[in-house]
Amino acid sequence: MSHDHHHVDPNAGxxxxxxxxxxxxxxxxxxxxxxxxxxxxxxxxxxxxxFSDAISLVIAAAARRIARRPSNQDMPFGYARAEVVAALVNYTTLIVIGLYLAMEAVLRFLSPERVEGWLVVVIAGVALVVDLVTALLTWTMSKDSVNIRAAFLHNIADALGSVAVIAAGTLILLFGWTWVDPAVTLLIAGYILWMAFSEIGGVIRILMLGSPPAMVPGDVLSEAEAIEGVAGMHRAHLWQIDEHEAALQAHVVVNEGAWERADDIKAHVKARMRDRFGISHVVLEMECARHACASPVRWGDA
Known part of the structure; x- marks a missing residue:
């Protein structure tokens, strides 16, 4: 599976x-x-x-600035994961907000209060316009950043939430159904929780050094092992550096008769990983088949 990347000016937006x-x-x-x-x-x-969207955008903006810093001796991979950490903070906050709103909605069901439907409709209408404007402002950047993409989806969700609030206010005006207000609140809370839980897994996967979800790890090693002169690969590590970059580290066993071509084989493996999977960061330890690791594991060092 090819892994194309779309690069943009980091200062844009x-x-x-x-x-x-x-x-x-x-x-x-x-x-x-x-x-x-x-x-x-x-x-x-x-x-x-x-408000959570606004704070999410503040955190994302700060993370974008930090992510632009170059690598150094303290951060040899650079600061790109600042955006991943920011995403984890944002989604965790959303989960807390969703749970709080669900609790408040249940309490409102148990103890109903009077609602002014006309004011709800007017302000929710203004909110709908603002949500759509915000979505337009972030649409282009959403294609290249997990944080901005999440913020864009949040604003689309906000627009839908505003439509639901308008409907609730209208029903209260027409029929006096005050129970609609906490019911809509539960729907908004449920959507927030569903969205946060569906997105946070990918963020945690990156922070836990998991393999890129778009790749089949076995296929990556099989592709390298298909190169002439490669007898096998072991002690492999395939992980995401950040949202866009992946890395591979492995031991490559070279056939005894091909050891004089070890450097060429290494270059060939790196080129295949870059062209086939988009893995530009590849570190390989070459081993002659005669002196290869005894009983090596396929993945990791255990």
Missing amino acids: DGRLIGAIAVNLGLTVAQVAGGLVSGSLAMIADALHN
Whole structure:
């Protein structure tokens, strides 16, 4: 499976991020005020989700700046994983918010309160516009960053949440169904939790040095072992450095009769890994078949 990468100017989009942060913070203040005045828990739930998006964008913007730092003796792989750490913080925060909103919705079911439906509809309508504007600001950058892509999806989810809040406010105006407000809150909380849990696994996989999900590890080694002169590979490590870069480290066993071509074989393996799988960081330890490791493991050092 080929592994293509799309590279962009790392400084591109900073202005859009600042704009997206500003409109989300402004919207959060308006929604909290409107939720308190109207008594709508659903609006406050949507406000908290918008606030989490704004904070997510702040963390992502800071992580982008840190990720641009060059590698050094303390960080030989560079700082690219700052964005992965930021994503973990963002998704963990979303899980906490989702659980809190679910608890508040259940309490509101048990103790209903009066809701001003007209104010809910007006402010949720404004929120819908702001959510769509924010999504437009982050759409281009979402193609190249796990953090910005998550923020983009969050804003699309916010837009859907605003539509749900508008529907709830309308039903309250028409029929007085105040139970719709905590019901919508539960739906928003459920969606936040589903989204966070579905995304956080990939982030944890990177931090745990897992193999790239788009690759089949066995195929990677088999491709190298198909090269003439390679008798086998063992003690392999295949992991993601960050969202876009993967690395491979392994012992390569060279056929006895091909040892004089060991350097050429190493270069061939590296080229095959780059061209076939997009793995540009490859470290290989060459072994002659006569003196290869005894009883080697296929993966890892155990």
